[in-house]
Amino acid sequence: MNVLRKIGNLIASPPQKAEDGRDQWPSRTAYLLASCGGAVGMGNMLRYPSQVYNDNGLQWFVPFLMAVFFLAIPAMALEIAAGNAYRGGTVVAYNSISRRMKGIGFSLNYVGFVVVIYFLPILSWAMVYFQKTFTNNLPWAGNTENRFMYEAVGAVNPDTSGRWVVYPGVSLDGRLVGWNAFTWFTVWPCMLRGVGLTGRVVYFTMGLPVIMGIIRIGRGVSLPNASEGIKLYFASWHSSKLAGTRIWRDAVSQVFFSTGVVPGLPPPWSLFASSFRFLTAPSSVTSSWMESTDGSTTSASFSSFGPNALLLGIIVGHTGAPWAGAVAGFGLYFICLTASLILGKAPDAHGAPRLMSKNKLISAFYYVALYSGNQLRHNLNSVIGNGKNWSLPFLWAPMLRYVSGPVLAIIFSLAYPSFEEVKNDPLYILGFIIAHLLLVWRVIGFVFPRWFNVFIIPERRDNWKQPYAPNVLRGTTEGEEATKADAGMSSGDTSMSNKGVKI
Template identity: 35%
Template sequence: MNTLNKVKNAMFPPPAYSEDGRAQWPSRTSFLLASMGGAMGFGNMLRYPSQVYNNSGLQWFIPYLIAITCLAIPVLILEISIGQAHRSGTVNAFNALDKRLRGVGLGMVFTGYIVCVYYVPMLSWVWVYFRSSFQSSPFAWTGRAEDFFYNDVVINRESIPGVISGGSVQSYSSYPNTGVSGELIGWTILSWLIVWLCIHKGVSITGRVVYLTIGLPIIMTIILLGRGVSLENAGRGIKLYFGEWHSEKLASGQIWQDATGQVFYSTGVGFGYFTAYASYNSQFASAVQDSLIICTSNALYEVTAAFIAFGIVGYLDMMPSDSTEPLGTYSLGFLTYPVAIDQMPGAPFFAIIFFLTLILLGISSSYAMLDGLVTIICDSEYGRRYKHVTVASVCTVVSCLMSFMFCTEFGYDLLNATDRWANNIALLFAAFCECYGSTTVYRWADVAGQVGLPSFAVYNSGYLGGLVLGCAIAHSVSPSAGAGVGFGIFIVCTITALLLAKDPDSRAPRFFGKNKFLNRAWWLFFYSGNQLARDLNVTVATGKAWSIPPVWGVLLRYVAAPILGIIFSFSYPSFTPDRSGSLEIWGFTVAHLVLLTIIAAFLLPRFLDVLVPVERRAEGDRAYAPQVLLGAEDLRVSNGIETGTSSGLDSGSDKAEHEYESKSEK
């Protein structure tokens, strides 16, 4: 019995706990690998090479690197910092910012869960290829790649298309074939079982599993890389990737949209699991440094792995031209790669390596997204009454049953529709609210108290109104007209807000404190984002940990949020020609449940009280305390350590702190 217990504890070790009683990662490396595992998936191995192929040339890296710097890294810093500082999943973490942001946290996890439910059935496709790789060439797909994928793997059956006439829908599409693939069901169950094994004991087991689910794919990618670049004529494809320059493509909005979308989707921000994972990290770890490591590692992996795809592009002589159809994620992963592997010496070995890599990458992404949901349930008022293994088990079983709908004869079309709108609507809207809300709603009472509520309302009406109307006119009239209207509304409302504003009695720092209009501008434009950075730095910039820089809030509010809003605006025009598709309507509707959740929780925060423990609900009610560091003194006393400070726009007012402490005592 003793031996069995030792084996059990070695395989499924009990979790370690931090001083506040929360489970914690076995090591910082475990946290980083788990976070990278959530980011690394099909988006890196398949989507990235297809996007680069469609925008071939060295010029791709200009918008790509800009998007990483201005979008991915700032948002990731936000997600990791609030999870780490507030020791909870997304709902409680965003509640700690403001109670009206609870819905943003739930919306992020809801989006990740939607993706997880159809992501695992995609793994069943890979399992079929993996199983078929254990035979000498010819493979099951030899000479019939498309037929094998569409008929044998995803069993896609023809639908009866809908009809749009005279601008209205005459009939909706229908799917007479509703059979289920027993093999896909079996592989889906196996995939969910593996996901459950990776999370059922919490971070104690996840922190050990990641060495396999991330380490092994990296090793296998290196093997595939060596084979891909050594193929005959591989240099032609690699030149297309890294040796050509097409400056005219930078004048097109397509490459910028593709690069921004790729960085956003492949990094994994907006799904909520980074916040969940960070909540099990050391409270005083360097969130900024960890964010840079995760983003950089993710980018290096996909940039390096793309050499495999472009070696194959050269080998198959797939040079793009004006008449070439854009290369899609599925066509690359399930048509192009298998065809190329079939023609290689030692094909079975490389087929096994390639599809096993995809399986492990998919598993690591799947359990990260499900873990986001498990964490907010375990942190909730009622969920914390149950063991982690119970919550994880129930979530896994329910998710598994739901995912069976994607194993049907219409499952491929259903998966495409759900994927399209979950990413283009739910994910983008949740991420926009995340960026804008955290730098506007956070401690808004301080801003309203300093410049007046009318000024605060007019400025933010101009920000949102300019963005919404500008995008609407850009799509209906022209991009230039939309830009003119959008910026015009924003400028007029900004000037009006500055004129309406009363003079703040708390002086803005440095340059902005020189005159009354600059002082008003600082409170309206920068205060919330800057104060959030200062408050988070009390925890995440302790000791030698890196501080969140002053420019961070500016990037979130004035770069990341508008970019996400503009990309989001493309979703609705693209739905119009497909509105007769019954499955498109399904995906469109499911995605809007995320929007409704965020909006409803903003208007009625008590709607989500069930997910917030009683003792933490008051955290979302921020008292009026302009420029006062929240919790700084309590942190110093309880930990007996020196806390870090941020630089740049930081400005603490001793008078304000004294007034705030006096109010608290009263």
């Protein structure tokens, strides 16, 4: 046994330990490769070419790059920073921000479970093809679609003659079952020793797709008439496509599919990274660009009227007239905003930007609309922005709240007209229900946050209970004194009414 243990330690030595006892990535390179591994996969190597083919032309990059910069990078920064600063997975990290955000963290894990259900069967289809490539005459030559549908996948044509689509045949294919089991097994040894072994495995799992991609590019440009295909990709422009909704929906969905953020991978990745050598320029830019997306539609906004206005506008717009939805959504937003400004009271503590502290209404607007995200940025930067690490910029929180969230809600609503065409298909109905459970988990987490305590160890369930005060870093001594003063627990001159720390 000692010999086997020595061999195991030689192949995969135990990972280094952080101050809090957690494992650490063996190197920054290993972390970056693991982060980028979510991008270099089927989403980019298989799905992306098909999306570009359907929406060919330079105009494709307009919505695609907008999704990367306005949706992907801000949300990626949130998840990486939260996981690293609060040293936990998705549920723990979001619970540390606010106990009513546990549902968001759980919904990200839920997406991961849903994805693997259909992702691994796709890998088994690919393995069947890989198995057949060792023959001289490829069996699918000249009849690719039928070979794929009926031999690799084992599909059975549905009956569409009635009101409802019926799938008459269900069976198990021994090859696909075997390849599924093999795929699950290969995942297990890659995680057996934690990030110590995973940090070595990624050199192969990340390096091989890169090499294959280079080979595919070389092979593609060497084919006859390759220049015509390149022109179709880069040298053509179709303005009419930008006027439709398909290209925008395809671009955003592609950005979603190309990332590991949707199933909540960045927080677990980053919690194994040291806070003091983490968000440097290479790591933040590379991981954000390679992953380039996020499915988390909320930021550090604790006001509820913004999301409610979006939801109301979408519901009214799809059940009635589009203009009515716009009026309902924006109307509710401005009504609630006006009520907040009139009824709310801005804190007496100093710390608001100078331009927004001269007028009472403007100061109240800052605390209602901008303060929570800006304060979260300061709290995260106090942990991750040390040394040579990059800090989150001041535009990060407003962009996440007022650009990323509304845009994702609009893109989400564009899926409803497409569902009308397939609402008699049980598979699409099942997918529709599974997708909307995401919203259910988030609502439950907001209304009944204790229901998700089962996913958090008892020692960390109260992480959200940290001392706080306006314009004071969360968890600091000043915040603790201010909390006691507000609760009437202190005596003497301990009031923080005019002792806000400007940050």
